[in-house]
Amino acid sequence: MSSIxxxxxxxxxxxxxxxxxxxxxxxxxxxxxxxxxxxxxxxTTMNMIAGLEAPTEGAILFDGxxxxxxxxxxxxxxxxxxxxxxxxxxxxxxxxSYGLEVKKVAKPEIERRVRAMxxxxxxxxxxxxxxxxxxxxxMQKLAIGRSAIVEPSIFLLDEPLSNLDAGFRAYMRxxxxxxxxxxxxxxxxxxxxxxxxxxxxxxxxxxDQGKLMQYGAPLEIYNNPMNRFVANFVGSPRMNLIDxxxxxxxxxxxxxxxxxxxxxLAGQVKSDFTSDNNAHSGSFGIRPQDIYFGSRxxxxxxxxxxxxxxxERVGPKRLAYLxxxxxxxxxxxxxxxxxxxxxxxxxxxxxxxxxxxxxSGKRLGASVQ
Amino acid sequence: xTAIEIQSVVKTYPEFKLGPINLAISQGEFxxxxxxxxxxxxxxxxxxxxxLDPDEGKIILSQRNAAEMDVAERDISMVxxxxxxxxxxxxxxxxxxxxxxxxxxxxxxAKSLDFVSEVLxxxxxxxxxxxxxxxxxxxxxxxxxxFAADSRAMLLDEPIAALDARLREEMRVELKRLQRENNKxxxxxSHDEEEVMAISDRVAVVIDGAIAQIGTPDEVYGHPNSLxxxxxxxxxxxxxxxxxFSDDGLFFESDGxxxxxxxxxxxxxxxxxxxxxxxxxxxxxxxxxxxxxxxTVSSIEPLGGYTIVNATLGQQIVKIxxxxxxxxxxGARMRATFDERRIHLFDHAGERV
Numbered sequence: 001m002s003s004i005x006x007x008x009x010x011x012x013x014x015x016x017x018x019x020x021x022x023x024x025x026x027x028x029x030x031x032x033x034x035x036x037x038x039x040x041x042x043x044t045t046m047n048m049i050a051g052l053e054a055p056t057e058g059a060i061l062f063d064g065x066x067x068x069x070x071x072x073x074x075x076x077x078x079x080x081x082x083x084x085x086x087x088x089x090x091x092x093x094x095x096x097s098y099g100l101e102v103k104k105v106a107k108p109e110i111e112r113r114v115r116a117m118x119x120x121x122x123x124x125x126x127x128x129x130x131x132x133x134x135x136x137x138x139m140q141k142l143a144i145g146r147s148a149i150v151e152p153s154i155f156l157l158d159e160p161l162s163n164l165d166a167g168f169r170a171y172m173r174x175x176x177x178x179x180x181x182x183x184x185x186x187x188x189x190x191x192x193x194x195x196x197x198x199x200x201x202x203x204x205x206x207x208d209q210g211k212l213m214q215y216g217a218p219l220e221i222y223n224n225p226m227n228r229f230v231a232n233f234v235g236s237p238r239m240n241l242i243d244x245x246x247x248x249x250x251x252x253x254x255x256x257x258x259x260x261x262x263x264x265l266a267g268q269v270k271s272d273f274t275s276d277n278n279a280h281s282g283s284f285g286i287r288p289q290d291i292y293f294g295s296r297x298x299x300x301x302x303x304x305x306x307x308x309x310x311x312e313r314v315g316p317k318r319l320a321y322l323x324x325x326x327x328x329x330x331x332x333x334x335x336x337x338x339x340x341x342x343x344x345x346x347x348x349x350x351x352x353x354x355x356x357x358x359x360s361g362k363r364l365g366a367s368v369q
Numbered sequence: 370x371t372a373i374e375i376q377s378v379v380k381t382y383p384e385f386k387l388g389p390i391n392l393a394i395s396q397g398e399f400x401x402x403x404x405x406x407x408x409x410x411x412x413x414x415x416x417x418x419x420x421l422d423p424d425e426g427k428i429i430l431s432q433r434n435a436a437e438m439d440v441a442e443r444d445i446s447m448v449x450x451x452x453x454x455x456x457x458x459x460x461x462x463x464x465x466x467x468x469x470x471x472x473x474x475x476x477x478x479a480k481s482l483d484f485v486s487e488v489l490x491x492x493x494x495x496x497x498x499x500x501x502x503x504x505x506x507x508x509x510x511x512x513x514x515x516f517a518a519d520s521r522a523m524l525l526d527e528p529i530a531a532l533d534a535r536l537r538e539e540m541r542v543e544l545k546r547l548q549r550e551n552n553k554x555x556x557x558x559s560h561d562e563e564e565v566m567a568i569s570d571r572v573a574v575v576i577d578g579a580i581a582q583i584g585t586p587d588e589v590y591g592h593p594n595s596l597x598x599x600x601x602x603x604x605x606x607x608x609x610x611x612x613x614f615s616d617d618g619l620f621f622e623s624d625g626x627x628x629x630x631x632x633x634x635x636x637x638x639x640x641x642x643x644x645x646x647x648x649x650x651x652x653x654x655x656x657x658x659x660x661x662x663x664x665t666v667s668s669i670e671p672l673g674g675y676t677i678v679n680a681t682l683g684q685q686i687v688k689i690x691x692x693x694x695x696x697x698x699x700g701a702r703m704r705a706t707f708d709e710r711r712i713h714l715f716d717h718a719g720e721r722v
Contacts, residue, residue, distance in 0.1 A: 037533055165405060166562060170605035174679045174686060177668045181699075193534065199670030199677060219694055222673035235673050238535060289674050310545050312567035313586040315604060316649040316690070319567070321542060328542075 002062045002153045002186055003028045004049060009058035011044050011210075018044040020210040021058070026203075028063075031180050031187045033201035035194060035233070041210040042190050046156055049188060051075055062154075078152030078185075080143050080160045088132040092123060095131050095142055099150040113149055120179075121145040137168045144176070148183060155180075155187045161196065173199050194234050198222070206230050228361040231285050231354060237319055240291075240329050242284040243358055246273060255284050259326025267300030267350030272365025276357055279364060285354035288319065291331035293338075293346050302348040304329065308338045322346060371429075372396040372522055372554040373417060378426035380412060387412050387578040389426060394522075394556060399548050401569030401586075402558045405601060409578040410558045414524045417556065419443050430521065441471075446515040450527040452507055454499045454514075460506075461495040464513040485513040488547055504532050508540060512547070522554035530559065541568050562602055566590065574598050596719035599645050605677060605688045607645045607713065614640055621714070625683015627663040633709055635722055642722065645713035648690035652706045653678065661704035666697045680705065 004026040011019040019041040026032050034042040047053040048060060051072045059066055067075060087095055096114045105113075118124040121141040126134060134142060140160065147155065157176075161169045177200055180187050191197050197204045198218040206213045206221065206229070214221055214230045225231035231239050242263065244255040253270055255263040263284055265273055273282055296303070306322035306329060313319075318333040322344060331346060338344065355364040371393050379388035387409040394400045404410045415421040417428060419440040428435040435443055446467070454463050464485055468478045486492040489509045499507050508529060515523050529540045545568050548555045559565045565572055566586040574581045574589060582589055582598045593599040599607050612623030618638035620629040630644070654661065662682060670677035671694060678689040678697060682705065689705065697703070714722040 037535075165560070166604045167600065167606040170688070171686075173670065174668060174688075177670075177679075181668070195672060198672050219671050219673065222671075223694075233535070236534075238538060287674065310542055312542070312545075313590060314563065314567055316590075316647065 003064075004154070004186065004188075005059075005061040005064070006045070006049070007059045007061065009045075009048060009055045009060060011041070011048060011053060012056045017210055019048070019055075022207070022210070022212050023058075024205055024212065024215060026186060026188065029184045029186055031177075031189065031200060031202045033189045033191055033197035033204045034207060035191055035197040035204050036207035036213075037233075038192055040207045042192075042207050043158060045207065046158060046188060046190050049154070050077055050079070050156055076153045078147035078150060078155045080147050080155075080157045086131045086139055086143055086146070088130065090131060091128055092118070092131055092134065092142060093127040095146050096127075096149055099146065103150060117145045117149045137164060137172075140164060140168075140172065141175075144179070148179065148185075151183065152185065155183075155185045156190075157187065158190045159192070160189075162191075162193070169196075176200060195236055198234070204234075206233060208233075225285075225354070226363050228283050228285075228356040228358070228363075231356065231363075235287060237288050237314060237330055239285050239287050239354075241356070242327055242329070244282065244284070246280055246282050255282055257325070257327045261325040261327050263304070263348070264302060265350075266302055267298075268365070269350040269353040269355050272355035275355075276362075276364045279355075279357045279359075281358040282364070283356040283358045284348075285356060286329075286348050286352060288330040288332050290352040291329060291346055291348060293331075293335075293344060296347060298347075298349055298351075300350050302350060302353075304346050304348060306344060306346065308340055308342045308344060311338060311340055370396040372398070372431065373556070374429040375413070375416070376426050376429065378416060378423040378428065380416065380421060381424050385409070385578060388423075390580055392573060392580070392583070394554060396554055397552045399545065399555045399557065399568060399570045401565040401572040402556065402575060403562055403565040403572055403601075404560065404575035406560055408575045410560075410575050411526055413575070414447065414526055414556065414558055417443075417522075418445055418447055418524060444521045445524060446518045446520040446522075447524040447526065448511050448515045448528045450530055452499075452511040452528075454507060454511055456499050459496055459498055460491060460502070460510045460513075463499070463510050464491075464495075464517050466514060467518040481517045481519065485516050488551070489513050489516070505536050505540065508532065512544075516547075516551075522556060525555060525557045527559050527561075528557075529564075530561065537564065544568065563604060566602070574601065576601070592721070593645075593713065594721045596643055596645075596715040599713060599715070603647055605648050605690070607647050608651070608685075608687045610644045610646075610682075610685065612642060612644060614638055614642055623683070625685050628661075630662075630707065630712075631709070632712070632714070636714070637716055637722060641717045643715040643719070645715065646707045647711065648677065648688045650708040650711035651687070651689045652708070653680075653689055653691060653703045654706065655701070655703055657704060659704045659706065661706040664703050664705045666699060666701040666703060668699060669695065669697055671695075 006024040009022050036042045048055050096117055097110050100110045118127050123138055123141055161172050204221055205215045208229050214226045222234055232241055244257040247254050247256050253265045306324040308320050309323040310321040311318050320331050320333045320338050322329040357364055373394040375390050375392040377389045402410045465478050491509050491513055494506050529537045571585055572589050573583045576597050582594050589602055610623045612621055614636045616639045618636040621632050621644050622629045664680040664682045666680045668679045676691045676695040678691055680687050716722050
């Protein structure tokens with residue numbers, strides 16, 4: 001187990017800045033996800049932690065110590081990659097025992113640990129078979145087991161679940177979490193899948209274009225995104241982010257949308273928008289589950305009118321695309337009451353809405369720390 | 370009106386048999402074909418397109434036997450997963466390629482290009498080569514090419530699988546709009562269950578070369594007709610428990626259950642069976658007085674809009690989708706109640722009871 005401090009790290013490849021002045025504190029035993037779109041710099045960050053790449057500027061400390069001189073094999077780091085890196089010509093047993101043999105662990109101890117890990121991963125019945133005979137799902141279990149068995153102080157996982165089918169992915173997510181609880185290792189998990197990050201991690205670092213956009217616990221990030229990028233990236237279905245020009249019409253602040261529609265701002269979200277005098281264009285954010293139909297519940301709730309354009313079945317719910325001129329609002333059709341083509345009235349509660357400055361992307365308002 | 374009909378089609382490979390497939394796709398329908406990798410989905414598209422000939426059975430396109438038509442006559446366009454754009458051609462050249470090939474007039478080509486640019490919003494990228502476009506832009510050009518051909522039907526093979534999650538969500542609703550506004554027949558293949566269910570008017574679930582079920586997304590989700598369909602539809606998947614019906618047929622018993630469950634409706638007295646319940650159809654309470662099964666919370670996945678609770682029920686992990694943001698302590702002992710209207714029962718052969 002180790003704590004990791006990433007201090008003002010920048011990584012350049014020629015003229016391209018892959019990571020820019022990134023700082024992160026990862027505590028001992030913590031499960032941290034590095035989350036972002038492809039090409040955002042998350043894998044480069046992980047590679048620097050692993051020692052596969054050296055930072056151009058800044059430092060990475062392990063338990064307060066700089067290990068930049070240390071060889072990778074001496075850093076006691078376990079890896080699991082997307083493409084497994086399994087020795088397919090060896091048996092499952094040898095794949096599991098290999099790391100322990102390299103470490104010159106005594107034979108009876110190796111045998112004990114291999115059997116325990118195989119049991120843990122439910123692949124005991126496969127121990128004597130070649131790894132090439134395993135299914136994709138078993139292969140992934142083996143890859144994780146093989147790294148976990150040497151009890152590394154830091155465990156790095158790069159998109160380890162992305163090749164798996166959805167059902168098994170959901171199952172492996174739960175398994176990984178239990179595993180991390182059992183071993184208590186510091187785990188760093190690279191993914192572009194926000195559901196995976198939310199469900200697994202103690203903390204999520206969201207990275208875009210090499211920069212850290214927000215770092216915090218999953219629900220903290222979900223409930224209180226600091227900028228438009230994070231608001232857009234986290235949550236499924238996505239948050240409604242409606243862009244427009246702010247206009248004050250004799251005291252009534254409005255967000256004028258492309259295509260002619262408008263949102264009459266009220267309550268908390270109105271004061272959030274007015275907290276920044278420099279905001280001329282803004283983005284109005286509200287999650288689909290916070291939009292409701294029927295009769296008004298709160299005095300300040302913003303009333304909108306639209307047409308149901310598309311209905312999607314998303315898991316147990318139906319997701320409605322409500323078109324207001326050229327703008328879509330996504331909302332849940334909780335009562336299964338909507339039909340395509342229906343004209344509907346819906347409400348946006350201001351205390352569940354968020355305000356962003358469109359040009360800087362920053363979240364606006366007093367509710368932001 | 371039926372646009373595409375597949376009648377008892379069988380295609381045999383050395384190690385795989387597809388079919389017999391029976392399908393009727395209506396004009397203007399968005400028809401989804403879902404199945405795990407290598408289940409035979411793409412072969413169905415190739416049979417419709419004419420890239421493969423059936424060993425048995427026939428394919429009818431607007432009342433004509435497709436066996437008598439060559440690929441061009443079938444008038445079906447296809448969008449492949451890898452898009453298959455010509456890298457040396459601009460977006461414009463890629464889009465009009467099928468029209469130029471078929472000898473369309475200049476005026477017809479220009480008209481079609483206008484239409485496609487309008488509906489797909491690609492005017493600003495027509496001059497670019499595919500290499501200069503983003504994934505989503507390339508996607509639209511590939512769709513544009515299929516649209517320009519204005520064919521009888523469009524077959525789409527995992528057309529957005531390569532895009533980022535967010536872009537996939539945007540593209541899927543865009544596809545749906547395009548299809549509906551232009552009253553096109555779409556046959557859409559994907560291994561992504563959520564995507565197919567979201568986008569399709571009807572879905573065919575293909576497993577091991579056979580059609581396991583056809584229905585609207587609501588039907589397939591709410592009433593999977595077999596255990597194998599139940600296993601592949603829904604994320605997280607349906608919770609399944611092995612057990613048996615009591616001799617009087619009134620209860621379902623399972624080793625892991627702290628109590629037997631009363632069953633409303635048809636049962637098979639004394640027979641072994643599997644009980645399925647979706648994660649959202651289980652309610653958790655910490656009131657030990659409530660009727661229900663004892664579970665122990667092992668971990669939670671806070672997803673913001675809802676919470677996935679992983680709990681042990683007997684020897685098994687059960688996944689529960691709780692509304693909102695719930696906090697439970699690991700190891701908390703709870704009662705789980707199954708929504709009795711939403712219990713799925715399957716007999717020993719895996720058929721829905």
